[in-house]
Structure formats: structure tokens, C-alpha cells
Amino acid sequence: MQDDYQAYVAPKGPQESKDAWPTVDVVSQPHIPALDGLRTIAVYLVLVFHAGVSSFDGGFVGVDLFFVLSGFLVTGLILAEVEERGGLRLGHFYARRVRRLLPAALVVIVATSAIFMLVASAVQRLPWTGDAQSALLYFANWRFIHQEGDYFGADVDKSPFLHFWSLAVEEQFYLIFPLVVIALVWLRKRWRPALAVGLSVLFLASFAAQLYWAEHDPSHAYYGTDARLYQLLAGALAALSLRAVRRNRAQDAGNRLRPGVGWVFLAILLVAATDLVDFTPSTRGILATLATTGLVLTLAEQKDRSLAWLLGRPTVVYLGRISYGTYLWHWPVLLLIPYWLDLPAWGMALLTFAVASGLAALSFEIFEHPLRTGRWLRRFGWRTVVVGVAASAVLAVTAVPALLDSHRAPATASTTERPSLELAGAGDEPIPTDLDWAAYSAEVGAANAYCTLEETDVCTEHEEPTGPRVMLAGDSHSLMLTPTLKALAEEHGFSLFRSSVGGCSWQRGVTKPVHAEAKREQCGEARAALYGGLIDELDIDTVLLTQLPRGNDLADLTDEELIGDALVERTVRESLDYFAAEGVRVVVLASALVPKASIGDPLECLATSTLISQCRVPAPTSAPLIDSFYRTADVRSDAVTVVDINPVMCTHWPVCDALDADGHPIWRDALHFLPSALSKRSAEIWDLLEATGAFAS
Template sequence: MSWSYRPALDGLRTIAVYLVLLFHTGLPVAGGGFVGVDLFFVLSGFLVSNVILSEIDRTGTLRIGKFYSRRVRRLLPAAVAVVVATCAVFVLISSVTRRLPLIGDAQAALLYVANWRFLAQSSDYFATDVEESPFLHFWSLAIEEQFYFVFPILLLLLTKATRRWGWALLAALGALFALSLGSQLYWAQVDTNHAYYGTDARLYQLLAGVLLTVALRTWHVQVRRRTAELLAVGGLVLLLVLGSGLPPLSPSWRGIGAMVASVLLIAGLSLRDDGVLARGLARPVPVFLGRISYGTYLWHWPVILVLEEVLVVSPKIVAVLAVGVATGLAAASYEVLEMPIRKNGFLDRFQWNTAVTGVAVSALVAVTLVPWALQLDRKPALAALDSASGVAGVATGKPTRLPADVDWAKVEDDIGDEGSCSAADVARCTVVDGSGPHVLLVGDSQAQMLVPMFESIAEKHDLRLSLNVQAGCPWQEGLANKKSSEKEAQKCEDGRVGWYDEVLPELDPDVVVLVSRPRDEPQWARTIVRRDGREQPLEQMTAETSRETLAKVEKVADDTVLVERMIMPETFDPDECLTSASEPSACAVPVPLGTSPTDALYIAAAAEDPALHTVDLNPAFCPGAPVCQPVVGGEIVWRDDHHVTAQYAVSRRDQVWKLLEKTGVFGAAG
């Protein structure tokens, strides 16, 4: 098969991009629409390898500088424009606290490492939900660019090395395909996020397109029109079924199926261009939409996020608006920006210089303009105050003032410290080695935010302090948090299962302080489970596993202190509120009424067992009750909707110590 332009393949891009767009709007009919990305990958591998092999056949070699120059001129201008425009829009509609995490996302997008950025964030308990990032969709473009950077040289070397043996090129590429597919299947069992974002686990789709190119060029396949039509239509039907989300498949197997569908579809359209489907896709409208599909893909996700930010409408309305706006922006970008740069004859003279300059401009924008814009501390001009639906307007008592020049990045990062140890290295648990009573702090991220405070208390009162603290990990040995990533879940299991039997006796603390975020709301019933697999109501599960763990703790420690629920905003982000509201008092949080199920469990257990004690730290952290101010003594109180800042906790250490002393355990311990 000799390569020539096939307009139907441009039309195929149209199907791919709108599958992704409809999926991102949340339409049920496109519940698996992310397979459009899989189609893009296979099609990219097919097209780029055809371009490379055609040049090698024609000239005997590949001008690498010219290839890179074409890629840079094709991809970077639109990408930089979208990143800059997105930063500008989000300055208008979002608070600085929401924008700060986006700096790294935008930089990773411009440097084409976004997939690794989002993979790292998926294992970070405190990372902003990646689905809130307007740069999320750059993960797939990053994989393609990484492929484009390495593959031309690799294919050139393989072509030269296997010139006498046509089958050897297929064999070598097939081996790479098998390795990547094996990586996908492995990570699908170990870490689904890596299976989705990892370059190694996704290359098989690009290589499937390359293998199709080499196979068609090597074997010169000739088929009847009906056969080609059956291949193309069969592939399209399979792709659309997978894109509907109806088959109950994992993302990994759905992606493998989409790869097979894409190969069939592209093969059918490439072998014969006179079929009904090929002619339909080659019509002017789908061809034009396919040519601007790169821009549509770049624009669609930030457009959807903005629409959802400023409008309260159904996914259908969002879909209609997103299609119109993203397509319009892409068409304008294609005509005004992309094509003039791609067709500029002057730039053809400076191939390597053009490539290097383009990358340098992208990097310069990443390190200068992006952080400058997203760090601007200004109130959103277009977005409504999120707290208006929560607590704004409550009677707040004494007014508060926001400190000048708050370092919001520092506030967002003020998460406290983790700490744990194994039976092989028990000493690692101890962080303050005082001569007084030995206190062990155990818990999740709410314990983590208190670690610097407990360290300060231990140093001041000559206590010995040890830790078993890990974000997202309940102190109950028998509970697992399905909301955690695979890496976090494994870390939690290592730090809890068997720890109370093996490590706790070696530590031999006098007092164990247990702190966890109460998980009483109905939504937690879907994510908090028993490690042994038994299904129980959330309250019963919490009660049983709490009693089981407390029994193990009491075998070792003289006293156990259960920290009751700490007052948190829960329904809104107080820092975003502070950067948006005219007065900090609008972001105050009322003291909740009643006793939570977890607190009731603690109080009942303490009433029955003299070695168990409860402590309410809210009088220390909320001195203005019944309303808790977001700024106390010049300190920002909360870093998000369910954590105080570690710095604020340290500032309240004396008040907390008085509350701990009232339990009576520290005078008696040791």
C-alpha cells in the first residue's frame, strides 16, 4: 500500500473528539466516551509512521530536524494559546486558593509531562481532585509528544537495521507492542491510575497503529470493497458500543477493545476509500471538523469547566454549549494561529532552530507567565461566592480581619507530618524523646494536622512522643478506605494490619491518643469497608472494629484518649471563601448541633471503661463558639474543608494541653 492522503481519516478524528467531549459533559449515552482518546492514539501511530516511512522510502533517510519542526509548529502554538487563555479565564472566575494547585498542572501541560503529573497526584491524599483541573486533558497529549520525541529515531534505526528482512521490522515493533500491552495488564491489577496515565502502559495503542502501517505497506494487502466496508463498519460499531459505556468493562479492557476496534476501522478506511462509510467521513463537514479536532480537544475541557462554574444547567445543555464554543474556538485558532505558522515558508529554512525556539517559548511561558497569573491574589469577578449556599450570613459575634499578604500557597501546604515504623525499626516512630510519659498519636490526616502541635507540647512538657499517622487511614485496624489510591491503601494496610500486635508492645506507650475524621455520613458507607470483607451497616462496622482495636491498645497502654469530632466547614472550602468574600466573618462556621454517632460511640465506651477517655478539643480551636471564625489571632484556621492548618494548631497548643490535662491521664501516666 502506497501512502496518500485519505480524507476519511480526518473525518474519523471528528468521531474521536466528540466522543471525548460528550463523555466529559457527563452525558449517560457517552459513559465510555473516553475511548475517543484510544482512537486518537491508534490513528496517531498509524499516520505518523506512514509519514516517516514514506520519507524514508523516498529519500533513504529521515530529516529529524524537519520532523521535530513540523511537530512543534503543528502542536505548540495552539497548546500555548489554550494554556494562557485558560489561566486568564480562571483568574476571573476562581479564587487564588483554587488556582494555586493549577500552576503545576499548567506547567506540566506546557512541558508535555502532564500524564506523570496527574499520576503522581492520584497517589497524593492532599492533592486537589485532578478532575477539577482545566489542564487534565493534556495527559494524552503528553503521551503522544513523548512518543513523537523518541519514535522517529527508533523507527529510522529499526528500518535501517532490518532493511533486508521486512518481517524483522514487524517483529521488533511487535515485541515493543507486547511489552507495552503487558505493562497495561500488569498495572491494571496493581495501580489502575498508572494503567491509565502511564506512558509505558499506553504506548501499545500508538504501536498498534504503527504495526497496522507496517503490515499494510509490507504485505500490500488488496481486498474487495465489501470486505473493507465490513472491517470499517464493524470497527465503528464496536467503538461506539464501547463508547456508550454499556458493556461492564474495566477501563483497561475497554481500552484494549477500543484499540482493536480502531485498528479494524482504520484498516477498512485505508484499504478502500470507495465504501459508504469512507465516503461519508470524507465529506467536507466531517473532514473540516477533523482537521480542527486538535483545537477542539484542547479547548473542550476548560470550556466545560467554565460552563459548569457559571451555569446551573443539565449535562445536555452543557454538551450543546460545549460543542458550539469549543468548535468555534478551535476553528478560529486553526485559521488565525495554527495554519499561518504551519504554512510559513520562512520557518522552513530553520528546522532545528524552529523546534528549539518553540520548546523554549513553551518552557518560558511555563516558568514565568503561568505562575504570575495563577498566583494573582484577586477576588473572582465572575464566580458567585461559594459559601453563600453554606454558612455566609450567620451571626458571627466579634468581627475578624484577614491578615495582610497571606501566603496562600503556604497555607495550602500546611498539612502537618506523617510518621510510622515497622517491627524492624521501632525507633523510627519516636519523634520527641522526653523523659516524661510516653504518648503515642495514632490516626489519619486529622491526626497529621496535629503532629507539629503535639511535638510542641511534648517538647514543652518533657513528654516522649511517638507516631503512627497516615493520611486517609482510620486508626481502626479492621477498616479500609476505598477512597484511597492503591499506593495509599497498601501503605495503610502495612501501617495498621498487625501493627497493634507486633509494634505497639515494643513501643510500650503510657497514653495512646486516637484521632480520625468521623466518617458517619451516608456517603462513607460506599467507601469505608471491613478488611475481612464482611458487609455491615456503617455504624455497626465502625463500632465493632473500634472495640476490636481498643482491646489491643488497652493490653499495652495504661490509658487511651479518643479525640471527639473537631468542627470543620465540610460543605465549603474556607480558604476559597476567604479569598472571595468581602469580610472574613462571612466564612465563619457554626458549631454543629447534636452528637455524632462516632462521638456517641466514644462517650459510651469511655463510660464503661475507666482506661478510656474522651476529649473535646473544640473549645481550644473554636474560642468564639457557637460560631467558629476562619481567622483567630491572626492565624488562618482551616486549610480546606476538613483540616485546620498545622500552624494554627500549634498556636493553640497551650489551650489543647489544658484540655488534655483535664482527662487526668498525664498526671497518672508513667
């Protein structure tokens, strides 16, 4: 998470040969203790933010500080070597990066994998294998962008490897940036402003990407390399300008900085990290970038001695030097603490500070610092890179899967102490040990599919020359039902079409504000067609509607000030009235049983418990409010019928086993039945659908 220039500054001595480790003149890149102090601020801002301390709900700007500082330091090092040696030895540059960043990361990833194998369930760990592998190979940020956009993706904020996204951004920068600088330095021989102009253009391009993605996809704006490079490049431009200033003191822009201005920059940074201002993450990042750039230049030019004195205190400097290790350890530690202790946010922050900083100090002294500064290692350039990359790849395909994919039950898990729930007529049998957690977790039913008026063949699941024509519409619940409905269509001779998009309500005129713009557009396109002539175009006879219970997560597309229950009631009524006016029969599936919080994810419960009775799911005492709107429509309209498949899935209603009599799980997760469990009950589901009369020829 940082660039430690101390490791690169070789002591002055006899002139080395051309093939020796390149000497970087300490005059060109002096050690400024206060910059280490900035690292201390950065890492502990991130720590208190991740600990959930509400007053620092913008503490993630500590990452922005790291980015600017890294860009500043690495650019200074590259330019110093290029100008003093006439070129950059890429092998040695990459070797320094490998020795600086890789050893600690390898230890943390393997140790984290081993520890979570002991405390987390096999179901929890399933997505973490890919997370750890992407962390080892430094593309974690792109993996998390993909997962954020995948409706069935894991909750990325629960991954113990989430924080490696920022290290991935930096490593991608370190891989490409030296080549860019070499090219621009070569071009500068022919056009003097080439380096400054080139870096400025890249900065503006990345800044534009940040503004674009902040509007269209906040996850990409936060994790995307293209949207984050502007912060590293801000540091690079600061380093470039500082070198120019030092070459020409007569035009020293830095001298215009006044004493005390550093405190102003620090105050701006800290305010951006708190709840005192209500900014978007993107705006906070831009503000933090400006403040950090000013701070770095102020401290580098020693324009604010009081601030430099404070940030240069030995303890503050040392905490900054080990901040990389602290950053690596803090997130796994934060996720582990709740397995044993229930602490308030500040308690979590203080305990994590002690544990993560202690581990970081131990790691730094035992092997990080020796590996980084050992002179015997300096003669190995590309060989160090090859060994480092190979070690990462080997661990990614061996140790990580062996640990995280293990079916081993957790040694410590609160669910193992969950009391059994009595169920009349059912025994208290042990959970089978051969359940395929990965296969069950991977079942989503079907991919998104919907027709538009211009393209009406992409949503066809099954078509018959005769028989009713049925449109299945809804969110991820329509995806989980698709295999069952398709099999029923083939068996009973009806045509099946879909308007299915995960996370998208079937109600007309609503959206989920939390979705990225691309997702909202996809939902809007699917529903615009469904309510804009697709029923006539496909000659639909029956519409089958299913979704999760919807409520305050919805917003009105027309920007009217109608929210919550009133919005749901209106849009349910208007949507069902539309279908009735189109002359089609409507079958609405009642909301699927969602396990109570005391059970959580039944599949995960099965992976952490010993007895089937510990994972029994009690039915709620009342149905979701949206179901009352469905049933009101059923009463007032002959065209609408509500069908409840919960008793089919739960044969001992109102208490349900998470496993059926054949040892097959019922739920995929806390919000969805397992598609294969639905398919096993297709005959019973067909009886309910057929009884509506909506599927008659």
C-alpha cells in the first residue's frame, strides 16, 4: 500500500559498476520522515472506517492518501534514476516492487485462508477462493467490480480479501507506469514538454473516468483502475513539478506556500474523512486527492515545520513504516473479532489497532525489512520477479484452494450452539457429510432473459404450436423457477417466455436506487417492453409473476414523492390492472418463505451445524405486506389469482426442514429456494398452477 523509498536509497560509497545495483542519490530523493507520518494517518483512517466508527464514515479516503503518496514517491524514484543513470533498469525496478510488496501479502493471504478455514463455514468460504487468487495475482479490484454487478454474487464486504483491491490498483500502476515514463522521457528529447503533457493527459483521462463512473456505476468508480489512476497520477505530477521547481529556484512555485498551509490541507483531509460533510464517495476522493497533494508538496518542501515535526515523531514514523503490514492485517482481524467478541465500533477499532499493528511490526522486523534491504538480493533483477510471480501463482492454485475449498466444518461457529427446533413426526438426524456445497451454491436456475419489441425471440424457453402462451416475469425468483416451469411447459404442452432480470421488480414504473445506472437501464428496458406491447406481440394468454417481497428498496421512475408501502400498493394495483385490461390471466406467486434472522442462510446453517433440527425454519407469523396487495387484487378481479407454493416446499408447515427426506437442501440461500428443490416438486407445483384455470388450453 506504499512505496518505501528508504529501501531504494543506497548509501553513498565507491562508484559501482554499470551492472551493479543502481545507486539513487539521496540528494535527489531525500528521506522525509513526515511522509511516513502521512501513511500512519492513512492506515488508521481506513481502520476506523472499516471498524464502523460512524464519525469517520468517510475514512476510506485514507486509501486516496496512499494512492497520491505512492504516485509521488515512485515517480520521484523513477525520474531520479532516469536522470542520473540515463535510463531505468526495469528488472531491478520490478524486483524492488516484488520484494517490497509480495512477501507480506503472501503470508497474510495464506494465513487468512488457514484461519478462516477453521472459523467459517464451507458455504461462506466458497467465493473466497477466487478472491484470494485474484489478490495473489493482483486483479482483485476487477473481480469485486464483477461481483458487485452480479445479483447472485457473494457479499463482497464479507470477504477477508476485499482490501486487496487497492493493492491490485497499485500493482497495475507499477506494471505500466515505468514503461509510460520511459516512452515519454524518450519523446522529451524531441519535444521538451512531452513528460508533463503526457502525464497531464493521462490524469485528465482518468479523472474523466472517475466522474463518468461515479454517475453510472459507483462500484466501478470506487474499484476501477481507470477511475483511480488520477490519484496516483496526481502524486506523479506533484513529483514532476517538485523536481522542476528544485532545478529552478527562481521560479519556485513551492516558495509561494506559506507556513501553516499544511495544517489547512490536513484539516481538509480529516474533514473529508468524517461525517461533518455529506459528500458522495467520489467527491470525498477528489477532495482528499487535492488535500493530499498539497500536504505532500508542503512537507516535501518543508514549508510547515510544526506539522513536519508532529508527523516526524519516531512513533508516528514507525507506525507509518509498518502501515503496509497494518493495512494487510487489519481487515481479516476485523472480520475475525465477531466470532469471539461482541464489541462496539470503537472497541473493534482499538483491538484491531493493537492486533494488526503488532502483527505488522513482527512481519516487518522478521522478514519484510531484511528481504527489502538485503544487499545480496539487489543483484537479482528479473529472476526475483519471476520467482515472485511463480510463488504467487503456485499458492493460488495449490494452498488457497486446499484451505478454502475444504469441506471441513468450522471449529468455532455460533450456529453449532443453536438449539434444535422440534418438528412433529420428524427425527433428529445428523446432517449428511457428503453435501456438495459448491454445486448447491452455484444453482441460480437461469440467466437473465427478456424480449424487447424489436427482438422477440431471445426470451423463448419453450414454444408449442397449440396450448396457452405463458409469460414468466419477475426478479431472481423467476430465474430460480425457470427450470421447473420449462420442464412443465414441455410436459404439459404450453409455450413459455420470460421477462426475468435479477433484482428487478415486475411492478411497472419502479426502480431500485441502489442499482448502477446500467442495471436500472436493463430493468427499465425489460419492463418497458413488458408493459409496452410485448403481451400483444407474443400473443400471451397468461402472465406468471414472482418476486421477493418489495418495499422501501423501490423508488418511483417518474420522480414523484411516493415511497414505501404507498408506492408498492399503487404499482402492484396498476400493473395487475394493465394485464387485466390486456385480456390475459394473471397468476401471482405469494412471496417465498424467507428464513428469520435467527436462522439466516439455511445452507450455511447446514454447513456449520451437526443436526438437521438445528436448521429448521419457522414460518413467519404474518405474510409480507405486499402479499396483502396481491390478495386484494385477487378478490376484486377475476383475472388475478394468487398461488402459494410455500406449503409445497415446506411439507411440515409452519416449520420447515432445511433438508428434505432425501437429504436434499431446500434453500440456496436466505432469499431463494434451490432450483433443483423446486424441480423435485414440479408435480405439486403444477397442481397448484393448473387449479387456477390459467393454464388450460
